[in-house]
Each structure stands twice: as structure tokens, then as C-alpha cells.
Amino acid sequence: MRIAGETVGTRGIALLSVAALVGLVLGAHGWSSRHHGLPPAGLSGGQPSASASPASSRSAQPGTSPSASAAPAQGPPSAGTPTPTPGPKLSSQSYAAYSFVVWPGTPSPAAQAAETGLTITVHKQGTGISVAAGAAGQPLPAARYYPTGVKVYVIEASMGDDSGNSDFNLGDDGLVVTDSQGRILQ
């Protein structure tokens, strides 16, 4: 068979047919799971951010309400609110090498780069902090309250999908909150 002046034999046709079928199967899988596969912390909100600049808002004023577009922060948990159960240590996870501290303290340049395309807000509230994170330009999910002593990390496995102020693939981004002993709360 000749395609644009080049000959493709029967084995080539067979190979392309198999590839086409495999592609269709993979595509069907991708279509069926198009609402899944988001980072554990739900950073992407279902879509990547390709236009917004990194933003991280922190308030040192206890009880200060988030400014402007920040999500409404929840108050300290009431008696009926379950406290997060500590999970494994962050240091034992495969993505520990890609985690960058956002809170407490001033984020390093690497952490700021990792925040590209994300909006992470951390506010002191009462005796703890409230944390909200999402894709930049998208509505933030409700903030969650954590007791004092926790640390907030941003995960960015690959900076290669960040360009300028855009993160074209949030599939390798995430947010992790650990307790004072480094165990993952979120």
C-alpha cells in the first residue's frame, strides 16, 4: 500500500491497526476516568491551570479573614468535627523529595516555583491554621482547619511542565499537611 509516495507493507498496516485499537482502548479508559486521577488534595479541581500566576497568601494575624478571593475559612473544629487522622510519615513517601515547605516560614525559591499555577492560602486562626489550596484562577475549596504545629508542603514532581507563570499539568502537583512529627494529615 502506498501512502504519499511511501510504501507500507502488510506488517506495517497490521502494526498501525493494532496501535489504533490500543489507542482507542486507552482513550476509552481516559474518557471513563476523566473525573478521576486528581491529586489527593484536589489541587487541580478537575483542570490544569494555564494562565494564572502563583499565589500564596499567608496571614500572621490570628483570626484574620482571608482577603479578596480566598475561600471562606472554617473556624476551629467544633466538638463534632473529626480531627484528621495522622497517616504515614511524609519522609517515607516517594514524593518526599519533591515536597517544599510553604508553612511555617518564608517559602524558598524552589517552593515558590513549585507553587506555580496554584493558589495556596494559609491563615492563622485561633490556635491553629486554616489551609486552602486549588488551581490558580479556579474557585478554592473550603479551607480546612489544623491544630498548631503542623507544616504545609507543596508537592511538585516535575518543574518541567511549569512555564513562566503557568503550570500546564497539575497531575504531579499536590498539597500535604503534616503534624509536628511529620505524619501526613492531608
Next chain:
Amino acid sequence: MSRKAGPVTASRTQSARKADPARRASAAPARTAGSAADDGLVGRAQGIAAEWAPTAARIMLGLVLAWFGYHELIQPQLWTGYVPGVTATSEFAIVLVLGHGWVLLMLAVAIIAGLALRLAAAIAAVLLLQIVITLTITGGLTDLTLRDVGVLGLALCLTGSTRQRAVLTS
């Protein structure tokens, strides 16, 4: 004394070489043989490169396309941010990404196997050109854009490739 000893010794050595034609004659072929061996090695390396570099380029470009095609197919929701002019949250964007991923996968198989290589490379070049233009418009000339310019160059090179090794033939 010791300062003068060096130059004197060197001078003696040079004069001894001049005075000994047999020694000079034996040294010259040794150098010629060495340079010939070097030339042979370089020539052989150049021959191997000329023979296999287009194949390496073909396979590497195919792997790049296969990687992106596969990931666009299995997680299209993570790539909708690249689709120009369409809301990233829409299902239409998902469909476009899936279609793009399927085409990339087919191109990858064709390029790696060497099937209609120049045509496949030309289509890949058009797709990459569209990506470069879109990225330039949306984000300017960034590291990401320039990286794709390099891949575009690789695809363009393969559109003119006439000699390939390790291709699937009928």
C-alpha cells in the same frame, strides 16, 4: 647550573635526532600509523553516526510522541489546559485531547517503525508547530516553548530523511 642543564639537554636531544636519520625515519612511520589509526577510528565513528543517527533521531522523536500520546489518552483531564480557545473544564476539551493523544500515538508507532516516515514526520512537525505557536501566544517564548522548538526541529529533519536503519519492511 641546574638552570642551564635543562636547555642544554634539550638541545642535545634535538641535535642527536637531527644527526640520526635512522631514528628519524623510524619515528615518522610511527606517527603516520598513529594518525592513520586515529583517522580510522574517527572515520569509523563518523560512519556509524551517519548510519545510525537518523535511526536514533527517529526512535527518540517517536518515544516523545508516544509518551505524550499515552498520557493524553489515559489522563486527558490533565492536558485540557493546553487546548486553545476551549474552556479547560469542558468535555469538548477532553475529546480534543483524546483525539490529539490518539494521533500522537499513531504517529509515534509509524515513526518508530519507520512506516511512511517522511509523511509521519511531516504531520508531527505540523502538530508541533501548532503547539509552539499556541504556547508562544499564550505564554511567550519560555523554556517550555523553546524545548518544543527543538523537538520540532527533530521532526523537520526526519521529513527529509532518506536513509534509515531498523525499519519495519514488508
